[in-house]
Amino acid sequence: MKKFMNTAETMVAESLDGFVRAHEEFVVFGADRKFVRRRHLIPGKVAIISGGGAGHEPMHIGFVGRGMLDAACVGHIFTSPTPDQIVGAIEEADTGAGCLLVVKNYDGDVMNFEMAAEMASSRHKIEMVIVSDDIETARTQDGRGRRGVAGTVIVERLLGAAAEKGMALPALKALAGDLSPRVRSMGVALTGVTVPHTQRSTFALGPSEIEMGVGIHGEPGHEREPFSSADAIITHLSETVFKEVAPVADKALLFVNGLGGTPPAELYLAYNTAHRFMTDHGLRIVRSLVGPYATSLDMQGLSVTLAILSEEELLLWDSPVATAALRWGC
Amino acid sequence: MKKFMNTAETMVAESLDGFVRAHEEFVVFGADRKFVRRRHLIPGKVAIISGGGAGHEPMHIGFVGRGMLDAACVGHIFTSPTPDQIVGAIEEADTGAGCLLVVKNYDGDVMNFEMAAEMASSRHKIEMVIVSDDIETARTQDGRGRRGVAGTVIVERLLGAAAEKGMALPALKALAGDLSPRVRSMGVALTGVTVPHTQRSTFALGPSEIEMGVGIHGEPGHEREPFSSADAIITHLSETVFKEVAPVADKALLFVNGLGGTPPAELYLAYNTAHRFMTDHGLRIVRSLVGPYATSLDMQGLSVTLAILSEEELLLWDSPVATAALRWGC
Structure with missing residues (x-):
């Protein structure tokens, strides 16, 4: 296996370091490097937060910035970020108008984002949107529904743009529901x-x-x-x-x-x-x-x-x- | 060999069609589809024209637009565009202030761009810049000098930006010479x-x-x-x-x-x-x-x-x- 990496254990962290260095005009690491957040958060704007396993770059870190995401949490390769990472992102990115969590439809992601939302719910207004755009999994009928794949980029862009224009949390949640099909x-x-x-x-x-x-x-x-x-x-x-x-x-x-x-x-x-x-x-x-x-x-x-x-x-x-x-x- | 293609003969043309369709806000095909040019040419601005073999996308077609190239000529895979293509680009892109041809240092490219410059020289002011940023070929000492590789992106960006600001042809040529080493x-x-x-x-x-x-x-x-x-x-x-x-x-x-x-x-x-x-x-x-x-x-x-x-x-x-x-x- 030839890849530009040093060790399997460090590759996600090293890649993330490179990303933040290359794009420091848009992003900074959040507290304890648990997530990447927008360099300039906007007071009173709903925070759009996403995340997922590494290995899908530029999704989601490459979408952090004005008009898209306020924070992105990165797990290990193909592995959900932990609830702890997501709670960290909520705490730092919520500037008063609440948070919308945009989650791709995988068991691990949904579970960890839900757990984080519960953990942070006493201090933050939180809504969640599940992206499930993949045709294929609708056919397998395993009860999990469609996976979230590339369509997530479009959902995150539109929600990010609407939040930037001042749309409130319930309206953002409705926009996502309307867009989804x-x-x-x-x-x-x-x-x-x-x-x-x-x-x-x-x-x-x-x-x-x-x-x-x-x-x-x-x-x-x-x-x-x-x-x-x-x-x-x-x-x-x-x-x-x-x-x-x-x-x-x-x-x-x-x-x-x-x-x-x-x-x-x-x-x-x-x-x-x-x-x-x-x-x-x-x-x-x-x-x-x-x-x-x-x-x-x-x-x-x-x-x-x-x-x-x-x-x-x-x-x-x-x-x-x-x-x-x-x-x-x- | 698995690639997203139909036939080897048509793949460059089909890919180019897709590119122009996807980015029609920036580009259009030039006369007889011989080149891709900026949708809105600027009267009195020096035209920056580049090109080379296909297979290097987005170079150069992806750099056509405001602040970079006015036209790009695409040859077959890894093959120089013909003098005829380049002359077509010169004729359409020159809005009165002349043309700067940005050429990667390969025998075929240099020969065809030089031939085109000669063919068009009676009707157009033309200067040429050879990009030769590759370390490796300097060592082989085969007399051809360094190849032009990825550094071409930077050269084309800076020349395109300077031309957009109104820099005249001799100054652009000097800028390229100064930048090159x-x-x-x-x-x-x-x-x-x-x-x-x-x-x-x-x-x-x-x-x-x-x-x-x-x-x-x-x-x-x-x-x-x-x-x-x-x-x-x-x-x-x-x-x-x-x-x-x-x-x-x-x-x-x-x-x-x-x-x-x-x-x-x-x-x-x-x-x-x-x-x-x-x-x-x-x-x-x-x-x-x-x-x-x-x-x-x-x-x-x-x-x-x-x-x-x-x-x-x-x-x-x-x-x-x-x-x-x-x-x-x-």
Whole structure:
């Protein structure tokens, strides 16, 4: 296993150190380095707090800053942050208007964020939003519902923008609930990933195999298929997400997310196919995002996320954002 | 070979289509789709034009927009654009103040840009800047000088910023000449790359080998070494670039560039080591850039670029830029 790391035990902390050093205009470490927070917190603004396992960078640390997150808690690789970390973030980031916790739908994350919310509830107003945009897990019917994957980026951006404009906690919670059924994602992998601690690949693919419907923790998908063409693969992803959200409206954001090991040129080629599919089916793609935003270590693969957005949500998307990974308007 | 592509013949065009669709607020295709140009050209501003082979995305197309490039010409994978493409870009992008061609130091690129400059010289004022920031090729003494690699991003940003502020062609040429010896890069690969047309890997590495001093076209480096730790590898790269530029001044931009297949988390870990080395050796790292900006298809690897910048150059770096890959201040 060749990775740019020193030891499996220190790699998350060293990477996080590098991140904070590289982006000190936006972020600082919180107390005891338990989380990363926005350098300049805004008094009276609802704090948007997220977090999850490491290995998905830039999610969520790369979204800390003006117009997105106020704090992000990072666990070990593919492991939830502890309640203690999350409580620390709540205590430091809440400037009086309460906290909205944005949590991807995984048992460990949901449990630890809920525990933290309970621990801090006597001193802070707290609401929680569960992101569950992944098509694939809806099919497995294991009772856990959809996973939260790349669509989290869009949810965090819109909630962050609304909070920055002064939206109160109950309205933010309602916005998330309203948005949720209109954001759907599906992923495909060309390779599995090797988790540094175990040095084991989460699933192994042959030289001509792909895995359809993967998660961002090396979860296998629903089907192993022979590698065909980008058009066939991306059309399948596009059609699947389209069918789930299309009836709602006509203006959409299309997001092709790299899973870590896939270069920009391939992501743009995939975007081209997805864009053609959506416009051929009557959607107007009015915003786009292409790049590695919610990764799975060095997995070669990508996901397609479709988000149907209202005019108000498009304005939120366009409003100023200044984070390591998304930045415009300021 | 699993890549998100349909055919080797169409992959560059399809990827380029996707890029232009995703970023139509910044760019449009030029005449006959020979190049990508800035959507809103500025009358009386010197046009900054670059280009090179495909496979390095987002370089150069991702740098087209306000405060950076006015046009970028894309050749086939790892192949120079034709003089015809470059002449087309000159004709469309020159709004009266002439053109500065920014060319990476490779025989094919230099030859074709020179030919284009000659073809267009009767109708346009043209100057050329050759970027040659790569440490490695200086050592091979094959008479061709250093290659242009990731440092090109910094050169194009500063020249683009200066042109946007109204700097005239001779002054831009002088700025590039002055900057050149203060920008140095060195790269390392954990894997070779497979070129789609040939389906061959440019060099093959064993499971515990790395290649020190690689270029961005799969050129092998000067030494194959056993994989050790990120600290050992990155310290070697950092020390090498530091020794070449350090005596000049104390404020620097540190840039860790991903070669396509290396995820953000590893790039940040590498940045951490490089940052520590530079600060331990008396440099003040006042600006940073971390991410895949000058890639080599899906190569797992990275490069470290160090640029010693004057106060004026730091102001240029900070000035507004609105491109697909770099965006701030607007």
